Amino acid sequence: MPAPESLKTLLLSRNDVASLLTMEATLAAVEAAFLAHGRGEVQMPSKVYLSFEAEGGDLRAMPAYAAGAAGVKWVNSHPHNPERFGLPSVMGLYILSDPETAFPLAVMDATLITAMRTGAAAAVASKFLARSAPRTVGFVGCGVQSRYLLDAHRAVYGKSFEVLAADVSAEASARFAGEVGGRAVSLEEASGCDIVCTSTPCRAPVVMRGWLRPGAHVNAIGADAHGKQELDPAILRDARVVIDDWAQATESGEVNVPLHDGSFTREAIHATLGEVIAGKRPGREQADLTVFDSTGLAVQDVAVARVLHDAARARGVGTAFDLLSLSR
Ligand SMILES: NC(=O)c1ccc[n+]([C@@H]2O[C@H](COP(=O)([O-])OP(=O)(O)OC[C@H]3O[C@@H](n4cnc5c(N)ncnc54)[C@H](O)[C@@H]3O)[C@@H](O)[C@H]2O)c1
Structure with missing residues (x-):
């Protein structure tokens, strides 16, 4: 049977x-x-x-x-x-x-x-935390994930923003920029966009505080395991930091390294993104900078x-x- x-x-x-x-x-x-x-x-x-x-x-x-x-x-x-x-x-x-x-x-x-839901998570964070529709979106790290981060932002904001692409590999940033109609630029220039998405496997900061423009929103996607880090800790200290999950982010997210070396504190974490979406905690308000720390949720x-x-x-x-x- x-x-x-x-x-x-x-x-x-x-x-x-x-x-x-x-x-x-x-x-x-x-x-x-x-x-x-x-x-x-x-x-x-x-x-x-x-x-x-x-x-x-x-x-x-x-x-x-x-x-x-x-x-x-x-x-x-x-x-x-x-x-x-x-x-x-x-x-x-x-x-x-x-x-x-x-x-x-x-x-x-x-x-x-994984690629699509990670792109979507960042775009949902931008929707709730970024100031308004971006004129420029920067991608630091132009591998697999950058394509889906861009797709998701285009699904939320349309195609009117300029795409600035930077990677340690000039070939990777040129390929990505060519595929999507963007511009391959330096790490500093890509970091100076209205919304910045980082998706590198780095274990030391690649985006510096002084490179960010006032009013920016950063989606920190690459740090998703203990010891990984993409942002200058001064960015976290100056920003309203929203994480995806307390247990995961503090152990393996962007905040994990600065929390362990004492250059950032748990008290400075504003909320989880879910709390902001549920209306339990405010979103950006008057904050000059916002950071979403994504580890990826089951x-x-x-x-x-x-x-x-x-x-x-x-x-x-x-x-x-x-x-x-x-x-x-
Ligand atoms: N938060 C999440 O939910 C989530 C989900 C998926 C992947 N990730 C993480 O995102 C990262 C990227 O994943 P992927 O699949 O796109 O990887 P990938 O290997 O396809 O791309 C990574 C890119 O980063 C570039 N890069 C490496 N070092 C750099 C540096 N110092 N400066 C600038 N660029 C640099 C590489 O040249 C490469 O183009 C990984 O660390 C992965 O673990 C996180």
Whole structure:
């Protein structure tokens, strides 16, 4: 007796995910996930890390339960993958389970989910914290993530802003600028935009306080593990700092290094983004500078994975697989 379709696990490749997921749907799911997080309606233990010092990378497990969906992401960060192996720095796998039975509903590529939800998280932060529609958006680090940070900002603000791209690799910034119709510039110039998005794997500041323009908003995306850091600590001291999650950001976000060396304090952290979206804490107000410190939340992933699963079942996308051999 074959297992009914609903008792088959859906396998979704990256191409399946790409055919189903729009940036608009990702933005809506991510904003709703932040709101639920801010209201305390989710279960989300901190990420668990395996560090590979000899290999120069790490793997993380990220479980979450939110809005009736449960799942876990298994994702890495290996900055040397592109040049050593021709592989992306970040690759992910998602397992979505039915909270009622724990049946594995879907196993899907989470590489694209990670890139899209991270871009969306930054654009949601810009929407709630930046002054107004930007005239310029700067990208410090022009790898995979920069493309999705830009897509998400274009989905929120349209295409009228200028894109300034900077990278330690002149080839990377020229390629990105060429692809998206922007300008390859110095790190200093890209840092002087209305909105600045940093997505490098750095372990020392690459953006200096004096380079920022008054009224800027910075999305600090790259620091997502202990010891990583992209911003001059003077930026954090002068800014209204909004984090994505207390436990994760203080251990692995942009604030982790300055908190550990004493150049920044927990008391100076203003709020989580979810608290701002939920109206529990004010947003920018009169602040001259704002910084969003993103480590990446498992509730963002589970929200997007659920949207994908529902769309895939409705549209017949993906491969249904009798993983548990329920057919006889
Ligand atoms: N916060 C989150 O939710 C989240 C999600 C995904 C990735 N990340 C992190 O974002 C970072 C970037 O990820 P990616 O997938 O885009 O990686 P990537 O390897 O595709 O791109 C990184 C880019 O940074 C550039 N770079 C390195 N050192 C630099 C420096 N000193 N100055 C300027 N540019 C420099 C590289 O040349 C490269 O172009 C990683 O650290 C990753 O772990 C965070």
